[in-house]
Amino acid sequence: MRIISGRGIADSVGQFCVAAIGAALAIVLWLGCGKVGAAGETKPNIIILFADDLGYGDLGCYGHPTIHTPNLDRMAAEGMKFTQFYSAASVCTPSRAALLTGRLPIRSGMCSDRRRVLFPDSAGGLPDDEITIAEALHRQGYATACIGKWHLGHLPQYLPRRHGFDYYFGLPYSNDMQNQRRGDPPLPLLRNEEIIEQPAVQQTLTRRYTEEAVAFIRRSKDQPFFLYLPYTFPHVPLYASEAFQGRSRRGLYGDVVEELDASVGTILEVIRREGLAERTLVFFTSDNGPWLTQRLDGGSAGLLRDGKGCTFEGGMRVPAIAWWPGTIAPGRTCHDLACTMDLFPTSLGLAGAELPQDRPIDGVDMMPLFRGESGLRRVMFYYRGTRLMAVRVGPFKAHFYTQPAYGPGSDTPVPHDPPLLYQLEHDPSEQFDVAQKHPDVLAEIASIVEEHRRTLVPGMPQLDAVIQSTK
Numbered sequence: 001m002r003i004i005s006g007r008g009i010a011d012s013v014g015q016f017c018v019a020a021i022g023a024a025l026a027i028v029l030w031l032g033c034g035k036v037g038a039a040g041e042t043k044p045n046i047i048i049l050f051a052d053d054l055g056y057g058d059l060g061c062y063g064h065p066t067i068h069t070p071n072l073d074r075m076a077a078e079g080m081k082f083t084q085f086y087s088a089a090s091v092c093t094p095s096r097a098a099l100l101t102g103r104l105p106i107r108s109g110m111c112s113d114r115r116r117v118l119f120p121d122s123a124g125g126l127p128d129d130e131i132t133i134a135e136a137l138h139r140q141g142y143a144t145a146c147i148g149k150w151h152l153g154h155l156p157q158y159l160p161r162r163h164g165f166d167y168y169f170g171l172p173y174s175n176d177m178q179n180q181r182r183g184d185p186p187l188p189l190l191r192n193e194e195i196i197e198q199p200a201v202q203q204t205l206t207r208r209y210t211e212e213a214v215a216f217i218r219r220s221k222d223q224p225f226f227l228y229l230p231y232t233f234p235h236v237p238l239y240a241s242e243a244f245q246g247r248s249r250r251g252l253y254g255d256v257v258e259e260l261d262a263s264v265g266t267i268l269e270v271i272r273r274e275g276l277a278e279r280t281l282v283f284f285t286s287d288n289g290p291w292l293t294q295r296l297d298g299g300s301a302g303l304l305r306d307g308k309g310c311t312f313e314g315g316m317r318v319p320a321i322a323w324w325p326g327t328i329a330p331g332r333t334c335h336d337l338a339c340t341m342d343l344f345p346t347s348l349g350l351a352g353a354e355l356p357q358d359r360p361i362d363g364v365d366m367m368p369l370f371r372g373e374s375g376l377r378r379v380m381f382y383y384r385g386t387r388l389m390a391v392r393v394g395p396f397k398a399h400f401y402t403q404p405a406y407g408p409g410s411d412t413p414v415p416h417d418p419p420l421l422y423q424l425e426h427d428p429s430e431q432f433d434v435a436q437k438h439p440d441v442l443a444e445i446a447s448i449v450e451e452h453r454r455t456l457v458p459g460m461p462q463l464d465a466v467i468q469s470t471k
Contacts, residue, residue, distance in 0.1 A: 043224040045280040052235040055290030057302025066249040071265030079323035090315035093117040102344025102363035109459030113385035124462030125153015134164030140351040143220040148230040202239035210263040278326040286318040311382035311389040395425040
């Protein structure tokens with residue numbers, strides 16, 4: 001682990017500025033190549049609603065028997081529900097980096113085998129030369145806001161307004177990161193770069209995020225806008241506002257999810273009332289699966305195996321709903337493979353921006369799926385930190401290693417040679433190894449893995465460096 005002293009950080013400012021200027025020039029050159037829509041063309045608004053640790057089985061429209069989610073259920077009924085949608089990682093930091101950049105987190109250095117996420121003492125963050133959805137859309141005339149949990153670096157050079165967002169309101173990292181034994185400060189709530197409350201009053205967060213989102217939509221409605229709303233919950237510790245406490249038959253976890261559902265309902269209603277529905281894509285999903293070791297404070301992966309922190313399906317397959325009246329036909333269910341990284345090329349395509357040509361982009365434009373087409377994505381890579389744990393090709397998934405979700409023994413991967421092989425469309429719970437029946441499938445997957453590893457260039461690691469206290 002690299003230790004950075006307080007003096008070391010100060011000494012590195014000059015180096016950082018030089019690197020930042022060079023990266024900024026490269027981004028400007030790329031952004032200048034973005035195509036502009038036809039004269040008079042109205043670019044659609046884009047809203048991404050990103051829950052934290054919400055499981056595949058936690059919504060009514062995904063089969064939960066007691067959590068009441070009428071707004072998300074209506075969103076699915078009026079739009080498209082995905083049954084095979086994935087986060088790019090099974091924990092917070094890498095999954096958020098992947099969504100915003102359209103790239104596997106190993107490419108940006110936003111994953112690690114030692115520290116799996118960023119902490120309040122972390123010295124790293126999302127590199128300046130990464131291009132986010134916000135940066136690309138800002139160049140196309142979009143107003144941009146991040147409201148909620150960031151978790152891509154809490155130091156000034158890593159905060160949202162350094163990555164294309166005009167406005168930020170929220171927590172810089174997870175809501176449990178105020179460990180006094182580790183030396184964490186009280187949990188800060190930020191507006192742009194200013195701490196406005198410390199510790200943050202967590203019972204009020206979902207309500208205040210919603211209010212901030214509504215205000216941004218209303219003040220930005222006369223131009224195209226991009227709103228990224230990564231909710232703090234249902235990550236533990238769980239908090240619900242007074243209006244939702246004791247309301248759910250599922251207990252506190254259900255209270256928290258039902259308040260998120262109400263937030264989504266409020267945002268969709270504002271979109272309708274402002275006359276923006278037919279030019280606004282709203283996409284709801286989760287950063288990873290449920291934190292099962294939290295017992296009743298954790299959610300459910302439904303019929304999927306395991307949960308947060310692992311590369312079984314329960315750790316990375318998540319609920320996802322797309323809503324866009326007039327573009328996405330109502331009541332549609334998509335069984336195709338799709339991923340959070342696909343939101344990057346989808347958003348850029350809608351804004352009339354070209355994809356960057358100087359780096360691999362792992363996402364695929366989802367617009368054909370929204371129109372009812374299929375067959376866009378066939379391969380999924382499952383990373384845990386920097387280790388390639390599994391690969392899915394079509395309906396088959398090969399596990400080279402397995403590892404349980406967070407909990408005792410979760411840091412010890414179990415290798416499999418030959419790999420385990422599951423036919424996920426027959427066996428989404430990953431119970432029946434069919435490797436002996438399909439040597440041809442394993443051979444194809446081995447070829448895909450060889451090509452992937454041959455061309456992969458990992459980014460400079462960002463998660464292991466820590467700030468040494470000067471006290």
